[in-house]
Amino acid sequence: MSDQLPGKDINVLLAAAVAAPSMHNTQPWRFDVQGHVIDVYLDGSRTLPAEDPTGRAMRIAAGAATFNLRCAAESLGYGTWFGLAPYPSDEPDLLARIVIEPSATQNDELRDLAYQIPYRHTERQPSDTNPIAENVRVELMQAAHAEGAELTWLGDDEIRSVLDLVLDTDLREIHEWQRRAERSHWVGGHRPLDGVPSSALGPRSINYPAAVRDLGTRPNDRLRAERTFEQHPDLAILSTDFDEPSDQVSAGAALERVLLTATRAGVSASFLNQPLEYDDLRPKVQRLTGRPGHAHMIIRFAHSPHHTETGRRPITSLCRTDLVPKVAR
Numbered sequence: 001m002s003d004q005l006p007g008k009d010i011n012v013l014l015a016a017a018v019a020a021p022s023m024h025n026t027q028p029w030r031f032d033v034q035g036h037v038i039d040v041y042l043d044g045s046r047t048l049p050a051e052d053p054t055g056r057a058m059r060i061a062a063g064a065a066t067f068n069l070r071c072a073a074e075s076l077g078y079g080t081w082f083g084l085a086p087y088p089s090d091e092p093d094l095l096a097r098i099v100i101e102p103s104a105t106q107n108d109e110l111r112d113l114a115y116q117i118p119y120r121h122t123e124r125q126p127s128d129t130n131p132i133a134e135n136v137r138v139e140l141m142q143a144a145h146a147e148g149a150e151l152t153w154l155g156d157d158e159i160r161s162v163l164d165l166v167l168d169t170d171l172r173e174i175h176e177w178q179r180r181a182e183r184s185h186w187v188g189g190h191r192p193l194d195g196v197p198s199s200a201l202g203p204r205s206i207n208y209p210a211a212v213r214d215l216g217t218r219p220n221d222r223l224r225a226e227r228t229f230e231q232h233p234d235l236a237i238l239s240t241d242f243d244e245p246s247d248q249v250s251a252g253a254a255l256e257r258v259l260l261t262a263t264r265a266g267v268s269a270s271f272l273n274q275p276l277e278y279d280d281l282r283p284k285v286q287r288l289t290g291r292p293g294h295a296h297m298i299i300r301f302a303h304s305p306h307h308t309e310t311g312r313r314p315i316t317s318l319c320r321t322d323l324v325p326k327v328a329r
């Protein structure tokens with residue numbers, strides 16, 4: 001075995017990693033490739049101090065990127081083993097260390113999910129009226145479980161409670177100019193490399209509170225077309241038993257496994273995470289699941305035919321190795 005992963009493989013691995021979702025598409029990660037080891041670090045220049053002061057969303061995003069790396073490694077014929085947030089006190093920015101080695105045994109499920117990575121997007125469009133099929137619900141719960149998390153589907157009463165919490169957060173935000181200023185820095189307009197472009201915001205909702213989060217803050221984005229969103233959205237909460245940094249990274253891996261599994265089943269997702277951005281509301285969200293734990297994502301699953309892409313920074317600017325070919329995205 002060579003001492004170093006081939007440059008073309010590093011390119012495939014990192015392109016998959018950066019396709020992961022991140023709050024406001026900040027892409028808060030950087031990578032260090034040494035031999036057959038890839039370290040995933042937080043990028044301290046991509047923080048959201050007003051909306052994500054503790055870095056929870058950054059760790060979730062890095063966990064999702066790590067999961068994509070594992071899938072891509074399987075698609076290239078490698079096996080992986082990894083540790084999440086291995087040195088939380090000494091190296092808090094090191095969120096995952098992944099060892100990528102030739103392997104006789106393959107994880108067919110991860111290899112299959114790798115093919116879904118380019119097709120997964122956050123879709124903020126109204127859903128058709130068909131509920132998510134029972135077998136798909138079970139499959140998504142199993143996907144979360146496989147990464148050490150729980151996905152809990154909400155009933156009608158709990159969905160109403162989530163929408164009430166959304167209303168509550170919208171009212172709070174009226175007085176929080178820092179959050180709105182931060183969002184307008186990342187959202188709206190033409191954004192080829194990062195942030196959420198106007199084209200990805202989806203229509204505004206006629207009904208309120210809506211099953212979709214309207215991230216638009218700019219005057220032009222307030223003039224978007226309006227559509228009616230579903231009255232009975234399919235909502236689920238992703239949570240973990242504990243809330244250490246490694247649990248937040250695991251939650252990100254579970255999130256991405258759920259999202260890729262949903263993509264394969266023809267189901268799209270968007271997020272109503274605003275209540276989870278307030279420390280006093282997060283436990284209320286978890287209570288809706290009926291079990292102890294810590295809520296990380298409120299996911300709305302839908303059937304919507306759109307494919308809304310967001311940009312990514314070139315991987316050459318995110319990686320400490322000279323082996324990434326210049327053709328990288």
Ligand SMILES: Cc1cc2nc3c(=O)[nH]c(=O)nc-3n(C[C@H](O)[C@H](O)[C@H](O)COP(=O)(O)O)c2cc1C
Nearest residue numbers: 021022023024025057060121122213271272273310
């Ligand atoms: C931790 C986290 C929180 C997010 N919160 C929201 C949210 O509340 N509302 C929303 O519409 N999108 C949310 N997103 C989705 C991001 O905006 C999206 O991943 C990013 O813009 C990149 O787009 P893509 O998912 O289509 O690749 C969140 C993503 C992550 C990882």
